[in-house]
Amino acid sequence: MRPWGLSVPLVCLITFLAGPVFAATAQKESPVPGESKACVDCHRQQKVAATAIEEWKMSTHAKEGVGCLDCHGAKKEDKDVFDHYGKLVATIVTPNDCAQCHEKESKQFQGSHHAKAGDILGSLDNFLGEVVEGPPAAISGCKQCHGSIVKILPGGKIDPTTWPNTGIGRINPDGSKGACTACHSRHLFSAKVARSPESCGKCHLGPDHPQKEIYDESKHGIAFYANRERMNLDSRSWVLGKDYTAAPTCATCHLSATPDLPVTHDPGERISWTLRPAISKKLENWERKRDTMKAVCANCHNPKFSGAFFTQYDITVELYNEKFAKPGAELMKNLRSAGKLTPTQFDEKIEWTWFLLWHHEGRRARHGASMMAPDFTQWHGFFEVAERFYMELLPEAEELLPGSTGFILAQDQHKWMKGISEEERDTMRKFYEERYGK
Numbered sequence: 001m002r003p004w005g006l007s008v009p010l011v012c013l014i015t016f017l018a019g020p021v022f023a024a025t026a027q028k029e030s031p032v033p034g035e036s037k038a039c040v041d042c043h044r045q046q047k048v049a050a051t052a053i054e055e056w057k058m059s060t061h062a063k064e065g066v067g068c069l070d071c072h073g074a075k076k077e078d079k080d081v082f083d084h085y086g087k088l089v090a091t092i093v094t095p096n097d098c099a100q101c102h103e104k105e106s107k108q109f110q111g112s113h114h115a116k117a118g119d120i121l122g123s124l125d126n127f128l129g130e131v132v133e134g135p136p137a138a139i140s141g142c143k144q145c146h147g148s149i150v151k152i153l154p155g156g157k158i159d160p161t162t163w164p165n166t167g168i169g170r171i172n173p174d175g176s177k178g179a180c181t182a183c184h185s186r187h188l189f190s191a192k193v194a195r196s197p198e199s200c201g202k203c204h205l206g207p208d209h210p211q212k213e214i215y216d217e218s219k220h221g222i223a224f225y226a227n228r229e230r231m232n233l234d235s236r237s238w239v240l241g242k243d244y245t246a247a248p249t250c251a252t253c254h255l256s257a258t259p260d261l262p263v264t265h266d267p268g269e270r271i272s273w274t275l276r277p278a279i280s281k282k283l284e285n286w287e288r289k290r291d292t293m294k295a296v297c298a299n300c301h302n303p304k305f306s307g308a309f310f311t312q313y314d315i316t317v318e319l320y321n322e323k324f325a326k327p328g329a330e331l332m333k334n335l336r337s338a339g340k341l342t343p344t345q346f347d348e349k350i351e352w353t354w355f356l357l358w359h360h361e362g363r364r365a366r367h368g369a370s371m372m373a374p375d376f377t378q379w380h381g382f383f384e385v386a387e388r389f390y391m392e393l394l395p396e397a398e399e400l401l402p403g404s405t406g407f408i409l410a411q412d413q414h415k416w417m418k419g420i421s422e423e424e425r426d427t428m429r430k431f432y433e434e435r436y437g438k
């Protein structure tokens, strides 16, 4: 039996009448906006960034009639403007340019920590990059993630030591901050790219902030990679629970929409601790930010379950703070005020020891706990923190200033260093004997 009870001739008639309409839609090439036609034709012909044009043609932008000049068009007072075959053009496209049409996204982004990531000049890490290592290391390293200050040379050319650069806090010639292309790779500008964990992973990885590796080995990453084809990453609408259910990506938890939360371009709206400094702090209005993040989890978990996770996370950050970070910071301060350390950073071994402890190992321990990667919390985290603290930091401090670690060893939490009790030893011996034999 035929499903809709239609006769064969009637189906043929409908197909015949509708045919031309379908064909026209299928074959319709996005129109090149009038002003962009010359750009497209010449760039194709001269093979200058020619494939970029093909990508643009496939983009939502091209379909909506957003052409080359809508983004690259410039005014004669712009610092980086040049006359390009009769049109005023700039190569750099800034959040201000995108803001002509995406004001909300641009405003949120410019108000975020991301947009401020170029302000690292006064930091300890910056001294390390620019001075201890050397400027080209900072150009090809730090600034490719944090952002350069894009300089325009006399005559209008871009200083090649400052661009190409899509650092997230890039400081642009028009004074705006950031590069939307840090997440929205050109010229497709597809939300799919930004929603993929690999996109955040250009910057959020490595020994001092391994968020990408942490995610990959967490239950969330596992669920994502196993079910990627069901994630609907290419959909225009991407609301958790409506357009996908299989797993959260970085964007899901930090930026994207749920039935109750809009998309945000400020990831700080959902973060309660900062895990970046030597000693972690709760951020301003942290309760509200925590609740916002919990509202994301609640789409997939019972609130009791995700609430208990946050208990585990908080006590782990507090353990790191109280047991290692605060005593370590005080020890370093004491050594400095006793004249045992010069004002110059990184010229004494213990300064490297301390830096590795909080900036690498201590962050890994905290980051692992924040996003459910026990191996990072333990073996790449607390294990290394403990080894660095007891086997390097304390002995090196004793060598510089005998007696300087006394206040630490007097603390209850470090008293095991003086030897464990008879009773504790017996319990441990019994455990091993039962398990592995005498």
Ligand code: HEC
Pocket: 035, 036, 038, 039, 040, 042, 043, 046, 048, 068, 069, 072, 073, 084, 085, 087, 089, 090, 091
């Ligand atoms: C008649 C040919 C021609 C036309 C028309 C043309 N371009 Fe170009 N464009 C070029 C060539 C050739 C280069 C490479 C020149 C160079 O590297 O100095 C270039 C380079 C560029 C660059 C990169 C400049 C840089 O600093 O790296 C941008 C951006 C650009 N064109 C945008 C446009 C836009 C937007 C339009 C349309 C308004 C356009 N072009 C029209 C030929 C053309």
Ligand code: HEC
Pocket: 036, 039, 040, 043, 048, 049, 052, 053, 056, 061, 066, 067, 068, 069, 070, 071, 072, 091, 092, 093, 094, 165, 166, 179, 181, 186, 187, 189
């Ligand atoms: C939605 C905005 C947008 C549109 C539309 C757009 N571009 Fe771009 N384009 C960018 C951004 C962003 C960059 C990166 C520049 C930067 O780092 O600020 C860029 C870079 C470029 C570059 C230099 C980079 C390279 O890889 O060589 C060229 C050339 C260029 N665009 C040409 C074009 C042409 C031609 C068109 C039209 C077919 C076009 N663009 C349309 C945003 C746009």
Ligand code: HEC
Pocket: 059, 060, 061, 064, 066, 070, 071, 093, 094, 097, 098, 099, 100, 101, 102, 180, 181, 184, 189, 190, 191, 192, 235, 236
């Ligand atoms: C002249 C207006 C205009 C400019 C300039 C512009 N866009 Fe768009 N953009 C649009 C329109 C229209 C859409 C489609 C409607 C929507 O999704 O908001 C769009 C959609 C998008 C999307 C979603 C695309 C998708 O397929 O899901 C992204 C991402 C985006 N734009 C980023 C940018 C960035 C980044 C810049 C600057 C480099 C920029 N746009 C500049 C008009 C513009």
Ligand code: HEC
Pocket: 120, 123, 124, 125, 126, 127, 128, 129, 130, 138, 141, 142, 143, 144, 145, 146, 202, 203, 204, 205, 206, 209, 275, 276, 277
């Ligand atoms: C691979 C990309 C990448 C490189 C290279 C990089 N950073 Fe970072 N940096 C980040 C990310 C991502 C964060 C934020 C980590 C987090 O939130 O856990 C960060 C955080 C920081 C912070 C802390 C900011 C704050 O608000 O407390 C400073 C300072 C910093 N980086 C400076 C530097 C310097 C200087 C260099 C070069 C010596 C450098 N970074 C190299 C990606 C990078």
Ligand code: HEC
Pocket: 095, 098, 099, 102, 105, 106, 107, 109, 110, 114, 168, 179, 180, 181, 182, 183, 184, 191, 194, 195, 236, 237, 238, 251, 255, 256, 257, 263, 265
């Ligand atoms: C940290 C990465 C990141 C940066 C930087 C970023 N975006 Fe996005 N953007 C995203 C993500 C992720 C989405 C997809 C949100 C969704 O639909 O789940 C998105 C979506 C969009 C959309 C589609 C509309 C929507 O709400 O889904 C537009 C338009 C857009 N971004 C514009 C911009 C502009 C303009 C900038 C620069 C001012 C920018 N973005 C910078 C990550 C980023």
Ligand code: HEC
Pocket: 112, 113, 114, 116, 117, 118, 144, 145, 146, 166, 167, 168, 182, 183, 194, 199, 200, 201, 202, 203, 204, 250, 251, 254, 255, 267, 268, 269, 271, 274
């Ligand atoms: C081009 C590099 C880069 C990319 C790509 C990037 N980030 Fe970041 N992110 C940073 C840097 C650098 C910081 C630290 C900024 C600072 O504190 O100065 C940061 C900070 C953050 C923070 C802390 C914000 C706060 O207010 O405390 C979160 C959360 C975050 N990023 C999430 C993401 C997510 C999710 C993505 C992908 C959708 C992403 N980032 C893509 C470089 C990047």
Ligand code: HEC
Pocket: 197, 200, 201, 204, 211, 212, 213, 215, 216, 220, 248, 249, 250, 251, 252, 253, 254, 270, 271, 272, 273, 274, 275, 276, 290, 293, 370, 371
């Ligand atoms: C299941 C949700 C979830 C996913 C998926 C997720 N995160 Fe997170 N992320 C969190 C939570 C929860 C925190 C801790 C928030 C707090 O302190 O309140 C956090 C913290 C962070 C921070 C702040 C670290 C700091 O130093 O202060 C960054 C940066 C970050 N995540 C980036 C990422 C990136 C990049 C990805 C993907 C590779 C990702 N996250 C995937 C939930 C998630």
Ligand code: HEC
Pocket: 219, 220, 223, 240, 245, 246, 247, 248, 252, 253, 293, 294, 296, 297, 298, 299, 300, 301, 306, 309, 310, 372
């Ligand atoms: C898109 C749905 C989704 C979202 C959103 C989500 N999770 Fe999950 N979560 C999962 C899935 C799927 C698993 C794997 C369950 C399993 O092991 O069978 C999981 C597992 C977990 C686990 C167990 C980890 C382990 O190693 O056993 C914890 C804890 C967790 N999630 C906490 C959170 C928290 C906290 C948030 C919000 C910050 C969150 N989840 C957001 C889907 C989600």
